[in-house]
Each structure stands twice: as C-alpha cells, then as structure tokens.
Amino acid sequence: MTFVHQDAEFPQLVQIVARSTGIAAALIEKDYWVTHTLWAIHRTGLDVWFKGGTSLSKGFGLIQRFSEDLDLMVERGTVTSLPEVTSWTSTNKGPVAKRRAFYNALAAALVVPDVSVEQDTTRIDKQARGADYLGRYPGALLAELGPAMSPFVRLEVGRARVVPHVQKSLGSFVHAHLEREGMLGDYEDNRPAGVRCVHPMVTLFEKLDAMSRRYGRDDMEPDSFVRHYEDAAQIIRAEDRLPDMGMTAAALAQDMLDGKDIAALPRPDEPALVLADPDKRAAIDKAYAKIAPMFWGPRIPLDEACDTIRTWLGELHQAG
Numbered sequence: 001m002t003f004v005h006q007d008a009e010f011p012q013l014v015q016i017v018a019r020s021t022g023i024a025a026a027l028i029e030k031d032y033w034v035t036h037t038l039w040a041i042h043r044t045g046l047d048v049w050f051k052g053g054t055s056l057s058k059g060f061g062l063i064q065r066f067s068e069d070l071d072l073m074v075e076r077g078t079v080t081s082l083p084e085v086t087s088w089t090s091t092n093k094g095p096v097a098k099r100r101a102f103y104n105a106l107a108a109a110l111v112v113p114d115v116s117v118e119q120d121t122t123r124i125d126k127q128a129r130g131a132d133y134l135g136r137y138p139g140a141l142l143a144e145l146g147p148a149m150s151p152f153v154r155l156e157v158g159r160a161r162v163v164p165h166v167q168k169s170l171g172s173f174v175h176a177h178l179e180r181e182g183m184l185g186d187y188e189d190n191r192p193a194g195v196r197c198v199h200p201m202v203t204l205f206e207k208l209d210a211m212s213r214r215y216g217r218d219d220m221e222p223d224s225f226v227r228h229y230e231d232a233a234q235i236i237r238a239e240d241r242l243p244d245m246g247m248t249a250a251a252l253a254q255d256m257l258d259g260k261d262i263a264a265l266p267r268p269d270e271p272a273l274v275l276a277d278p279d280k281r282a283a284i285d286k287a288y289a290k291i292a293p294m295f296w297g298p299r300i301p302l303d304e305a306c307d308t309i310r311t312w313l314g315e316l317h318q319a320g
Helices: 010-021 025-039 053-059 093-110 173-180 200-215 229-238 247-258 278-290 302-320
Strands: 047-051 069-075 115-122 130-136 153-158 165-166 195-198
Touching: 010 025, 010 173, 025 069, 025 173, 047 053, 053 069, 053 165, 053 195, 053 200, 053 229, 069 278, 093 115, 093 130, 195 200, 200 229, 200 247, 229 302, 247 302, 278 302
Parallel strands: 047 195, 069 153
Antiparallel strands: 047 069, 115 130, 130 153, 165 195
C-alpha cells in the first residue's frame, strides 16, 4: 500500500481540498507533509514529545493558524545507535561534547519516507542545548508559500518541560478530506497516533515568558514572538475546555518558576502587553500583519489579545 502523496493525482487532491476549505493550496500541501513527518518520526523508535504552536493547532484545535515547525523533545528510546547523553544541562566540556554528538547523529535517525532530513548548520548552539533539522519535501507548490513560510519542514529539537502532557491523534486537511470521502483505506495511514502533546498551559506560560523577554531587548525582533499574542489569548479563552492537568494554573506557574522553565511570570502591566513604546508598537503591528496568510480562521486583534492576557494575568496574580 502506498502513501497518498505517491498517487499521481495528489496535486489535484491538494487543489480539491484547498477549494473546499478556502485555504491556500500551498498551505494544504505543507500541512500534509508536516503531518507525514511527525508520523514517520514516531515510527523510528525515538521517544518523542510534541509542543509549541503546531501542537496547539493539530493536537488541541486551539488556534487556526498554520504553524510550520515541529517543536520536539527527543530521547534515544530504542535507537541504540545514538550516543548516550550524560547531562542535558551541564556546560562542562564533556557533557556538551556528548550532546553535540547526539544531535549530530540524530539527523540520520530522523527517517521520513520521501523527505530528506538534514541538520540546519546555520543554527548551531555553542552549548549544544538543541538543534534544528530541515525536512525537504517534494512539494509542487513551494514557490507559492508566502514570505513568512519556509519551503521545508523545520524540526526544532531541544530539552523542554514536557509534563503534564496529553496523548493525541493528529491528522491533516488532506486526511480529513479522504476520511469524509471514505477513501482513507485506499492508502497507508500516515496519521500520527498517541502523540505526547505538552499541555497547552505549559505552552501558555512559555509564550508569555518569551514575549516579555524578547520585547525587552534593544534589538527586538517581533517576528520571533508576535504569534504568541494570539496563541496565548486563544489558550486563555479555552481554559475551561482544556484537559485536566492535576493542578491549578497558579501552581503550574510556580512549579515552572521553581524549575527554571520560565524566567518570570509577567504582570498585567508588562511592557510587552501595554505596548506604550511607539516604535516597538509599530514594529509589532507590522509583524502582526505579516503573518496574516498563516491564518485560516478569524484573528484576534492585537489590542484585544493584550486585554485578554492582562485580565487573566491579573486574576492569576490575585489568586496566587
């Protein structure tokens, strides 16, 4: 049995799904390859945890934004060919060298049918705290991806807090269409199942922390965090519908502070949420508009997103 992308009519299928969803065909195509890549990685024997924006959209359905990266934590699992790591955090020469050897060897273990995976040598961390990999897929519509998109699937691999997490089954727009048409059984099922998705509240606190730190830099780069505003607001608005995590949001925040998973819990008057600096505000507005093609659902205006976050943080600090 073959994969659906190996069908000669796959390009036509992508166009059909694009018309039925109203989403750009290039995004439909890439969404499929992101899903296929995640499925394949889960079949390698590696231990994998999935987090970040793609987890929010695919795993929990919280955002209607196309997130093209796979944010992962990976351990060797049953892949004994990978070097052992003695410490994921030590900055001593020996542990750093072992981490570097692990991440250098990981590229060969990330086997994805019909996708070429290579380490991104333009992003090398001196302490080997993580590594990026590029999955180059045979897309027919790569040239049609917007300026905010990359013509490959980026895998961002590093250490992260992965508890609590929830097991989820994921799919793509193409898979959903095939299922509606009763055609899934015609192809090999490459939908990821049993994916360990980090709880959205963990992601929320990480995003709030990142917004605060990156906004405060003199050389602020809005593209690196502007998506966090809407993502955070959407998680907050869905809080009552999220899976139980066995603790309150305030308790999780304190636990993440104690474990140094985040540097600080922003306050409602955080500069990144007030946006009083006119130059920084203008730069963020520009970046906010730039990512518009990545959304297939209604957006939350920037000021509204900030209001949602500030109100929630005020209640959280009061409860704490």
